[in-house]
Amino acid sequence: MTKLRVNGTDHSVPIDPDRSLLYVLREELRLTGTKYGCGEGECGACKVLVDGVAVRACQTPVGEAVGRSIVTIEGLAQGEHLHPVQQAFVEAGAFQCGFCTSGMIIAAVSLLARSSQPSVEEIRAAMDGNLCRCGGYLRIIDAVQRASRLSSGAGGAVP
Amino acid sequence: MTASPAVIPFDLLPPNERPYFDRFGNGLVVVLPPRQPDPSGWGAGGPPHGGAWIHVGEDGKARAFIGKVEVGQGTRTALSLLVAEELRLPLSSVELTMGDTDLCPWDMGTFGSRSMPDAGEHLRLTGAATRTFLTELAAVRLSAAPTEVELAEGTAKARDSGRSVRYGELVKGLRRVELVPSDAKPNPPSKWTRAGRPAQDVGAREVVTGNRRYTSDLHIPGMLHGKVLFPPSCGAKLRSVDLSRAQALPGVTAIHEGDLVAVAAPDLRMAFAALKALRAEWEATPQPSEKEIVEYLRHHPVEGEDFWDMVHHETGDVGAAFGSAPVSLRETYTTAYIAHAPMETRAVLASWEDGRLTVWLGTQTPFRAREAVSDALELSPSNVRIIVPPTGSGFGGKHTSDLAVAAARLAKAAGHPVRVVFSREEEFTQAYFRPMAVVDIRSAAEQDGTLTAWEFHVLNAGASAARLPYRVANQKIDNQPSDSPLSQASYRALAATANNFARESHLDEVAARVGADPVEYRLRHLADDRLATVLRTVAERAGWSPRPAPAASGSGRGIAVGLEKEGRVATFAEVRVPEDRHLEVVRIVTGFECGAIVHPTNLRSQVEGGTVMAMGGALFEAIHFENGRILNPSFSRYRVPRFRDIPPIEVILLDRPDLPSQGGGETPLIAVAPAIANAIYDATGKRLRSLPLTPDGTVP
Numbered sequence: 001m002t003k004l005r006v007n008g009t010d011h012s013v014p015i016d017p018d019r020s021l022l023y024v025l026r027e028e029l030r031l032t033g034t035k036y037g038c039g040e041g042e043c044g045a046c047k048v049l050v051d052g053v054a055v056r057a058c059q060t061p062v063g064e065a066v067g068r069s070i071v072t073i074e075g076l077a078q079g080e081h082l083h084p085v086q087q088a089f090v091e092a093g094a095f096q097c098g099f100c101t102s103g104m105i106i107a108a109v110s111l112l113a114r115s116s117q118p119s120v121e122e123i124r125a126a127m128d129g130n131l132c133r134c135g136g137y138l139r140i141i142d143a144v145q146r147a148s149r150l151s152s153g154a155g156g157a158v159p
Numbered sequence: 160m161t162a163s164p165a166v167i168p169f170d171l172l173p174p175n176e177r178p179y180f181d182r183f184g185n186g187l188v189v190v191l192p193p194r195q196p197d198p199s200g201w202g203a204g205g206p207p208h209g210g211a212w213i214h215v216g217e218d219g220k221a222r223a224f225i226g227k228v229e230v231g232q233g234t235r236t237a238l239s240l241l242v243a244e245e246l247r248l249p250l251s252s253v254e255l256t257m258g259d260t261d262l263c264p265w266d267m268g269t270f271g272s273r274s275m276p277d278a279g280e281h282l283r284l285t286g287a288a289t290r291t292f293l294t295e296l297a298a299v300r301l302s303a304a305p306t307e308v309e310l311a312e313g314t315a316k317a318r319d320s321g322r323s324v325r326y327g328e329l330v331k332g333l334r335r336v337e338l339v340p341s342d343a344k345p346n347p348p349s350k351w352t353r354a355g356r357p358a359q360d361v362g363a364r365e366v367v368t369g370n371r372r373y374t375s376d377l378h379i380p381g382m383l384h385g386k387v388l389f390p391p392s393c394g395a396k397l398r399s400v401d402l403s404r405a406q407a408l409p410g411v412t413a414i415h416e417g418d419l420v421a422v423a424a425p426d427l428r429m430a431f432a433a434l435k436a437l438r439a440e441w442e443a444t445p446q447p448s449e450k451e452i453v454e455y456l457r458h459h460p461v462e463g464e465d466f467w468d469m470v471h472h473e474t475g476d477v478g479a480a481f482g483s484a485p486v487s488l489r490e491t492y493t494t495a496y497i498a499h500a501p502m503e504t505r506a507v508l509a510s511w512e513d514g515r516l517t518v519w520l521g522t523q524t525p526f527r528a529r530e531a532v533s534d535a536l537e538l539s540p541s542n543v544r545i546i547v548p549p550t551g552s553g554f555g556g557k558h559t560s561d562l563a564v565a566a567a568r569l570a571k572a573a574g575h576p577v578r579v580v581f582s583r584e585e586e587f588t589q590a591y592f593r594p595m596a597v598v599d600i601r602s603a604a605e606q607d608g609t610l611t612a613w614e615f616h617v618l619n620a621g622a623s624a625a626r627l628p629y630r631v632a633n634q635k636i637d638n639q640p641s642d643s644p645l646s647q648a649s650y651r652a653l654a655a656t657a658n659n660f661a662r663e664s665h666l667d668e669v670a671a672r673v674g675a676d677p678v679e680y681r682l683r684h685l686a687d688d689r690l691a692t693v694l695r696t697v698a699e700r701a702g703w704s705p706r707p708a709p710a711a712s713g714s715g716r717g718i719a720v721g722l723e724k725e726g727r728v729a730t731f732a733e734v735r736v737p738e739d740r741h742l743e744v745v746r747i748v749t750g751f752e753c754g755a756i757v758h759p760t761n762l763r764s765q766v767e768g769g770t771v772m773a774m775g776g777a778l779f780e781a782i783h784f785e786n787g788r789i790l791n792p793s794f795s796r797y798r799v800p801r802f803r804d805i806p807p808i809e810v811i812l813l814d815r816p817d818l819p820s821q822g823g824g825e826t827p828l829i830a831v832a833p834a835i836a837n838a839i840y841d842a843t844g845k846r847l848r849s850l851p852l853t854p855d856g857t858v859p
């Protein structure tokens with residue numbers, strides 16, 4: 001067994017460095033907010049933050065995540081208080097079926113951490129690896145821009 | 160709930176014998192029984208279906224029940240708004256249960272854009288009746304005339320005395336069941352205060368926090384993971400299978416029952432290992448490939464069945480009109496097989512308890528699934544419950560029940576609950592596709608452009624949107640199902656996409672031939688005023704100035720209209736095709752009218768999303784296949800629209816509070832492909848007649 005730090009808590013998981021981080025999160029830790037969409041790195045539904053940067057959990061052997069800080073969609077809100085990106089997705093109505101939403105929010109959090117006021121072009125480029133089959137792209141762009149305003153308005157940086 | 164054989168689904172009991180109050184506590188229940196379909200409308204001749212019921216409880220909440228399901232199209236919020244509207248309740252006091260076969264009214268399925276016209280109407284009627292009963296109860300309680308009682312925000316108030324009582328208080332100790340009277344009067348849309356206004360999705364918070372549990376997220380103690388063995392190519396038949404190596408793996412159950420070969424294992428990796436350990440021999444028969452498919456479909460007509468809707472329409476004398484026409488044109492248009500590719504692949508969880516089976520299934524047809532599962536396992540329908548958890552979209556792709564049957568059989572054999580979730584590759588290869596369509600059109604016109612004859616024949620797609628919204632004296636329109644080598648069935652705006660693409664492309668070709676402006680030419684022939692209004696609105700917003708196509712300047716514009724499922728749409732597209740022939744869609748403007756708008760926020764989202772989805776099928780989506788094999792069963796090889804593909808999309812919603820509300824999930828897709836094809840023609844002078852238009856991104 002080895003330790004995996006997810007959403008601020010240490011979890012013991014079997015040592016099997018070949019297992020994908022997605023598999024461990026969903027099947028072993030039952031953190032099902034992170035989704036399986038393709039398993040080949042094409043859809044972004046499985047994105048989580050590893051040391052603050054969005055990675056595709058289906059392409060990440062769990063061994064690579066050991067000793068680092070993993071944040072999943074379940075770890076973004078502070079109790080009842082939604083993360084600004086989550087808040088913005090609610091306000092912008094930026095989902096339909098919602099299945100891509102976790103990955104979208106994680107990708108947006110990662111983007112805003114390195115560029116606090118991204119242009120539409122930057123958002124498109126940074127999030128092109130995330131698919132929304134319901135076609136909600138324009139609202140998602142709107143949500144990311146809102147989030148950028150929400151975070152700067154609140155004076156706080158996006159974690 | 161503890162499952163026991165005594166449980167009988169509500170739809171199988173008469174309304175007054177259902178245990179409403181044991182399940183939901185004291186209160187008032189108002190029931191709208193299933194409705195006979197309108198003899199001239201959709202579903203005519205079919206069984207009575209739909210209906211609704213509402214329970215108002217001592218907690219002051221309204222619980223409403225309908226057989227339709229939400230698979231991501233936003234109807235849960237829209238329908239809840241209608242209940243809130245009729246009952247004068249805040250949205251948060253309405254709980255809507257959809258498609259649970261133990262509790263909801265029997266329904267044919269969620270397809271054909273029927274949620275608003277059917278379930279919406281049924282909930283309005285039931286809600287209106289509930290409001291009347293609440294008013295009567297309040298009148299007695301407050302010693303006031305019913306006309307003096309006002310309902311607002313869950314409270315009844317007597318106008319003269321000013322006394323008031325909460326709904327929960329009104330129904331305290333009550334166990335009363337009423338049927339909706341025939342004179343129930345829903346609030347007209349022109350007086351709506353809740354419906355028709357922007358509103359937030361009722362499940363927004365659970366979505367953004369990752370707490371919404373889709374079928375593929377469900378887990379119950381002791382649950383196993385199932386995998387089904389599928390043939391290596393379409394049409395291959397199983398000759399023999401040896402289960403022994405799979406069965407030897409720890410904790411693995413393997414079954415071979417009829418056509419089904421499947422395994423269940425304690426974890427997903429073991430399930431894959433067990434699947435690999437099966438030794439199967441298949442017998443493949445040669446299958447037609449993509450390159451000969453048009454000819455194949457032409458030469459393999461079949462009788463229509465199941466999902467086919469048929470059209471045979473003839474007026475005037477087409478033959479004579481062609482004989483004397485100064486202008487005539489004959490062309491063929493095709494659309495490819497495409498995949499639904501919902502973000503959540505097909506998923507099911509089956510669990511037995513005391514001989515009763517519960518199946519959690521991402522499906523658009525829960526009652527059909529109940530039938531399929533009870534038939535296959537020789538159970539009474541009373542002993543099967545289908546629950547539809549939140550579902551990661553359907554698009555017409557989640558109608559079949561095979562996976563539910565497989566999970567139920569596995570769970571029975573293993574003695575444990577079993578979850579089966581398709582891999583992405585299985586989703587691409589083992590689901591079914593949007594049928595390929597071949598449309599032959601022949602048309603004739605006077606020298607001044609007036610259309611005189613129209614012959615329209617569609618192969619391997621249905622009748623939707625095949626009828627002309629234009630005035631033409633002589634018409635012959637029909638469709639012919641074919642024997643498809645790939646499995647095919649329902650799809651969002653299936654035949655309407657093909658038929659509308661063909662018609663609106665062809666109309667543009669005739670307009671170009673006679674030197675007419677495409678907007679003016681359509682308006683000259685349009686037989687539907689509502690559609691003409693939508694077209695004018697879009698043309699104006701797009702800044703359309705009259706001239707014939709093509710400009711052939713490398714920049715182009717195109718327009719197309721569509722009328723289907725009582726919705727009217729017009730789409731404008733602007734494109735650029737530079738020297739390198741790389742197509743760029745620069746801008747889209749879409750106008751849509753579907754009667755009274757119930758939930759504008761969601762309708763706008765459906766129109767935008769539908770436009771994006773339609774762009775995929777218009778520009779690059781296509782299933783490639785050869786001798787029974789699907790060649791591109793992954794997102795890396797089957798391209799769907801991404802952020803970079805999406806231009807600004809302006810959506811204009813035309814509200815008609817004077818008209819019944821219709822669905823908005825399908826019709827907004829149908830004018831996108833022809834608008835883009837027409838714009839490409841305008842930009843380059845090149846007419847593209849096959850979808851996808853630009854599979855490799857360039858205009859040939």
Ligand code: FES
Pocket residue numbers: 035036037038039040041042043044045046047056057058059
């Ligand atoms: S599941 Fe990881 S990118 Fe699709």
Ligand code: FES
Pocket residue numbers: 094095096097098099100101131132133134135136231502551552
């Ligand atoms: S909201 Fe359904 S896939 Fe994005």
